[in-house]
Amino acid sequence: MNIPSDLKYTKSDEWVNPSDGKMGLTDYAQGQLSDIVFVEVLVSVDDTISAGDAIASVESVKAAAEIYAPVGGKVIAVNEDLADAPETMNSDPFGAGWLVQVEISEEGDLMDAAAYEKYCEERE
């Protein structure tokens, strides 16, 4: 399982990059969902969101999940490519599978990579 050390994590399995404000779903979470077949981003550029707001909903063959913002701020970009290629969230969750990018103005309750790894192991 991949857990990049430069990112921060939430208990609901989202990641955020503190340096550029990109956020998405973790490798652990995509593995639990299995094949993601649909992504709907619920926010638009220029929206202001708070940590904990629902930013997207995803569906796999067997499950549906809401994705919540790890941090708050103004939305500056949304990954439009996911609509046609939702499987990117499975294949590259920390890269091309990012969901939303914000200008961070509010910190959330976040874990570092080591704490998140431990958190994932506890749930195995």
Added chain:
Amino acid sequence: MTYIPHSLQERDAMLATIGVKKIEDLFEAVPAAHRFPALNLPPALSEMEAAAELQELALANETTQDLVSFLGAGVYNHYIPAAIDHILSRGEFYTAYTPYQPEISQGTLQAIFEYQSMMSELTGMEVSNASHYDGATALAEAVIMAVAQFRGKRKKIVTSPGVHPQYRATTHTYIQHGELQLVGAELDPSSGPEALIPLIDENTALVAVQYPDFFGRIYDYTQLAEAAHAAGALFAVAANPTALGLLKPPGEMGADIVVGEGQPLGIPLSYGGPYLGFFTTRKKFVRKMAGRLVGESTDSRGQRAFVLTLTPREQHIKRERATSNICSNQGLMALAASVYMSLLGQTGLRQVAELCYHKAHYAAEQVAKIPGYSLCYDEPFFHEFTVCCPKPVAEINEHLLEHGIIGGYDLGQDYPDMQNHMLIAVTEMNAKEEIDALAAVLAEVSHD
């Protein structure tokens, strides 16, 4: 009668395996004070006795076969080809469960897929679900879907008074705790679709009309659809499927959702059900649509096969986050509709629609000739029309019944301003002689 196959020896052997002495011992978790209550029910009947009792109850009714019927108002007396019930009577179809195990349910799955295809074509839409309970609940689900589409931000639903009163009542029941506003029903029923346009605004989630409307009238809703879309709202049409054999489908008028009562497609009147609520929409809304959905795929052996798809929308996965709690469809009724449409095909359905149209127009002409009676509206109609009568409809219907005729629907029941308004339905089942008899008896009522 019992359907329990156990011999006493088998029962005792099973109890021994379980490790208890008697069946009663299995119920110790049930509070003793309430265990094994006496049930006051009539003594059990043998099959022979039950058959006789049911026959007696059935014969206590006077049906649309014993009488001549001009009653419609949402359900219609159509001819049902014999082949349909032979298919529906196959235990492989009617004793199967929801097709959760596709390897051993391809019959049901392919039949639903074909139903979805034909329903989409008939309504002029792109996708159909596997059906709802009836037309009324399908409309209620359309309203919920539209509200969900705007994530609850738009709170107004505009409906025409020409939508079936029971559909509007059902919708009201469904959404009564949703802080939504249902407007439009208070409009004068004689007004056309243009009267709805001023009610549509930025807060409107859905505009819903019926086609033909409850009074039988046919309108082209294209302009109304445009007005709904201009305000960003969705547009839904509750359509009669027989009429769609002849008339322009709602999909061509800009409908986002088409619902309706599928009963006219080969399903018996059966005193109100079970029927079939059909629901079709545009592909872009498919994930917001409630209900079961079958998609094409392949199996591990490289065969084309079908499977329930997009199930994460549904209650068993989404639980309280699901927008609908529906977990069944009207599977067997959808099968009836599929077989009906397959048998009739392009020409048959058009033929039925035309027969209804011609006979209804002949009837309207005959009735309108009778002094004291007139057609209430000038608009084109399909197989149902509204008659302004010289006397209360209940009184007229009583007289008709004495002559073996079930009269039309008394619109005063639902529309207080429409006392003495009768809604008459005519289908391919009504012979010219029956229509003439109706006119003759109505004429008698006007004279006395």
Added chain:
Amino acid sequence: MTDFKLQGQPKVVEPTIYELSTPGRTGVTFPDPDVPRAQLPDSMLRGRLPLPELSEADVIRHFVKLSTFNYSVDSGFYPLGSCTMKYNPKINEDAARLPGFTRLHPLQPIETTQGALVLMYQLQEWLKEISGFDAVSLQPAAGAHGELTGVLIMRAYHIHRGDDKRTKMLIPDSAHGTNPASSAMSGLQVVQIPSDERGNVGLDALRAACDETTIGMMLTNPNTLGLFDEHVEEISKIVHEAGGLMYGDGANLNALMGIAKMRDLGFDVMHFNLHKTFSTPHGGGGPGSGPVGVTAELADFLPAPIVDIVEEGNEDLPPLFGLVSPAKTIGRVKSFHGHFGVLVRAFTYIAMHGADGLRKVSEYAVLNANYLLARLRDAYTVPYDRTCMHEFVAEGRFADAPGIHALDIAKRLMDYGFHPPTNYFPLIVHEALMIEPTETENKDTLDAFVEAMLKIADEARSAPDLLHAAPQKTPFGRLDEVKAAKELILCCWLPEDYGNQ
């Protein structure tokens, strides 16, 4: 994982109805009009009507062929937990097809439909007697529809007595998904109550959750583990003391007929599943029927209409039955009066069983389930192992066969000629296999099922590939569900060049 890589085009086992279509064919003809033709409304006519064209024989063969791909109660054992797939007596079908019933229009004058109304009235009375409730509506179309109806009644009751703060529904973690979904549809918040180690509702959690915002609780009893809640009376007491109402999900009533009345156990409202308990067929997904029963206190809120005596009878005349609207009704929940054709079947079933027969149904449903449990508990882990009611839940996993899942066991059962149990539900059991035999299965069938289950438990260790590759002996193999969800092919059409060949 199953490999779905396709070589070329998929093989078509049975063409679709559109692929079988040929221009000019028809399966039924109608007479020419016996009245003058009227002018058609030209501007409103549709252009093409792309329905298929087939002869009657073609249509029959197509659908008969499709039917052979289905597993059904008529063809074999269907131990699908929580679905009560009992045998559907044939007389029910004949009764529902009597022309005196099928040809009745729902809006006919009541004077012409007394047979149908008597039947409905009688069925209401019988369901009241079986459950102990004071009033019943037959209108709801399915179990989930009955739930929505019941929850709306609970809400109306509280609001009507001026208490509009009750917006929280308590639901055990073992509940069907319809319970929370029905509550959410009624504008309520759901509070999930965990189960205790014996599979009962956790009483401490329940007490902690109850307050002046509690509308009530939705409880399935026996619950989805197939267990009778040992504290059901205490649960009712706790909820009632908080001012809430108890909703009984009747999904598992097949364990309780003549065993206990739901009203006596403390419930205020419940729904019946006529398609489970009362033997009406499932129809490949419907139609069902979900009547709702309530206490006298809630009777005025039932959906309209219900059947009642509208004119008392006398020495010469029987009473006149009609449709009435309860005083504070929540409104109607569908058009007309319910799934009448389904009601006829359930009526026939109850009439043929009587009090002793219904009790025997529940007794033998429980006997059969406990027999299967006794014979399977050594080979399969049963996490809440005590005397079960009409069903039980085992785990479909083995510590020494780590690659095997409940799904594999389910699919392998098909190779042995059985429909699999419900799997992956309830959510509180890992790899759940929920087994409900029903009372209509004989000991030989149960024994054959046990043999298959034991063999599969062996194969899981000795030949796991057999399970992963299953089913092999069915007409179709495992489905590529990812492809279906991604491609979303939901319709077929006539070919572009149809009619021009």
